Amino acid sequence: MMKKYATFFFLGMTALAPLASQAGATAADTSDRKVPAPQSLPAPGGVLPLRDTVPVLFGMQSSAKLLQSYGIVYNDALRNIPVTSVENALYGKLAGLSLAQNNLAPGEDGAAMSLRGASPLVVVDGVPRDITSIDPEQVASVSVLRDALATAMYGARAANGVVMIQTKHGYNGKKRISFTAQTAMQQMLQTPKFLGAYDYARLYNEALANDGRQPVYTQADLDAWKNGSDPYGHPDVNWYDKVLKDQAGMQRYNLNISGGNRISRYFVDLDYLNQKGYFVTDPNNTYKTNNFYQRFIFRSNVDVELTKTTLLNLSLAGRIRNSNEPGATTASIFNNIMSTPNNAYPVHNFDGSLGGNNDYQNNIYGQAVRSGYRPAYNRNLMADLNVTQRLDAFLPGLYVKGAFSLNTYYDETLNRSKSFAVYNVIPRPGQDTLINKIGTDGQQNNSSAIADDYRQAYTEFLVGYDSTFGSHHVGVTAVGFRDSYTSVRNLPLVNASIALRARYDFEEKYLLEFVMSRSYNNMYHPDNRWGYFPAAGIGWNIARESWFRSALPGISILKLRASYGITGNTSDAGYYQYIQYFNNTTSYNFGNPSTSAAAITEGVLANPGLAWEKTSKLNIGVDISALRDRLEFSAEYFRNRNTDLLMIRGDNASGIIGNSLPSENIGESVYKGMEFTAGFNGQAGALGYFVKGNLSFLQSRMEEMQEVRRAYDWNRRTGQPVNMQFGYVADGFYQNDDEIQKGPSPEGYSPVPGDIRYRDLNGDGTINLLDERPIFNGKPFFYYGLSAGLSWKGLDLNMTWQGVGNRDIYLGGANVWEFLNTSLNGGPGQAQESHLGRWTPQTAATATYPRLTVNGNVNNHRASTFWVKDGSYLRLKNLELGYTLPQRWISRLKLASIRAFASGYNLLTFTPLKNMDPEALFTGYPNQRIVNFGMNIQL
Known part of the structure; x- marks a missing residue:
């Protein structure tokens, strides 16, 4: 059985693995352990796992002994989801972890992660890295570490929790080759519904x-x-249809080889991803203008036992990312689509020239195909070297480890953009048509810039001890590490820690753990660079008590912690920030009348007392495992x-002293909540099944923020949830002048019927x-x-649903x-179908939108409950159907397995929001549905 688990885990078997591994596990999980085969020595990050251990x-x-707040999801639940980044495959998998895709353009669509309301530290193979663009085929497991006991060894960087990614390693067994090919089709979700030219014009007149x-x-x-009788003089252009294709392709190919023997083991992986964009193209161009993203990843993890007591691990990884976009940039084009009305100008004039006018000098179609292009090149190289030495000859269970990691990052952008002219064609009956040229057809730029360039050097020395004395088990880990980031623009950022973890348990019943770290950060004043960070945990596994086992033998874990x-x-x-800076300026004014002259000015005030933010964490949990670990609850x-x-500080001192106030350690907030995870898996003859769910509640409160003095309690930001939106309470629309005369008056504004009325x-x-x-x-935000x-x-069928509730969003702006219109165009902005519900004297009883105005309205277009909408949603995040061919069909081909599969991403969404995706809230680039087909062949 153990051999079967190791094979599934390391070779990326695409036949359905033991079912419980499909979802996130908790501290109580034991039924879905998918871990490497046992080895005789500790590997990077600690002792290699047995079936009941987790990283x-x-x-x-x-x-069974874990006291930490912990969740884990394994490779089988991630690898066939058609996403470009491993974080996008984590939706709905782990309690406490919420995700949101705020940027959806190719190569930039990695979801932002929030762990119990904070942005977590990402650790890849034991090293903190700013990289999550890892192909899921290379990932062995993803863990979330949520409480202080789990993260305190990182000390001053531990407050936000940790997302820990472990990549695959080899095993002692026959070489296996696995090849997976996938092709997908991307489709845009919920693009805005803009008004046609006729409705736009009549509403604009109104x-x-x-x-x-x-x-x-x-x-x-x-x-x-x-009637559409004059398409050039009176155009009606749906810019989404003219500039964007209905769908875009994506392909991914992966080849990995793994195996080894008692002395050496290896895992080698090659991965290629090609993600296309939606922009239309012009075959006359000799260069690519569409946006796309190509990624090449190489990884080699090799473990070698140099002696019977010495293990060396060398991991090499490289990543090349090539991307492209039109010269006008993807963001600008989508911004213009969102803000250019259908009647602004024709795509082309009658003579084929690009349409435009003085108000709209950037033809959107021209931006997509005639503005040149902007390629970008990104390179990463990572090398991790670890040597572990067992010292059983001196003391059984004692070992030491040294580690060194080097990560280099280089990002270069090229500018091959160019300008183009647009033409305003004005027919003149009885005279020659007037053609006005606006702008110039410029030469192509040829420049480059280094967007980012840094090196990370990580060193670590660890001493570990693990031993059992009868009914007593003791584990001690002492570690010191230094993590240095060196950028071409800045001095190095250095984080370092010295940490100790001690664990004790008696017969796996009574559990104790203590952690202490002393952390360092060089960005603070020398007197404030070091700090102490302790944590402790206690637990009781009641199920290990003899009286409990006699009464309820079906429960293997009932752990209070x-x-x-x-x-x-x-x-x-x-x-x-503790150093006072001074800036050179050439625009400082002296005298009366003033004269501009060169001078040195004081920068933002320094704060020598600046220190790290602190978080005190309390965590209480219960874990249950029963029915031979088929049923789990946490x-x-x-x-x-x-x-x-x-x-x-929120006072007016900056105006008095003539400078900007510095950041100070003056705020205080509280985040609290509850998390639940439950799962069940089983087998009924040839039918295997599993179900696993999680539910998280999160409530925040701003306890102290040094705000300005407020006249009323309801004005105070202190005491409210963090990032609470403030505004007026909308109370319908003013219906007539009598209501206006009798009601309160907005300060500095004279309302008219159809304006929003406030309390x-x-x-x-x-x-x-x-x-x-x-x-x-x-209310507490919840996600599940x-x-x-x-x-x-x-045959195998797997699905993941994901959703959020009690999520309010504020919809406002252009x-x-x-x-x-806030785009580069300059003319009047867009209008949408929702504006058809505007207030008029005829629609006063049914209006859903205030009266229309041009260039904004200080009363209606301000923060109020009118613009707050329910952003809750439930989404079918992933659905996969696969079929593994019977062995008797493929045995003659000398193949281990062949599996074909189809999967979908973002297939269904249920939300009260209309005409918008709950994640892509009018941000430009749309969210997308992905339909994917693939095949895995193993030798």
């Missing part, structure tokens, strides 16, 4: 009339747009108090800042996931409000 920081621990201005479109104009510790956060340390309560948060919270008859209050619901699967005679 933790600087080692391995038995899952908005002008509301502002007391004359209409700009005649009835003849409206008729031409309505608790931990408490103090961790730090240095992510906002800045760049030597529940946790946590409370994280963040103190010494870096903030700028006067303090009853003084005026709507102003004193009437602002929290406009989000303030459900994974389930079936297997039967070679992409929501009517006729606003």
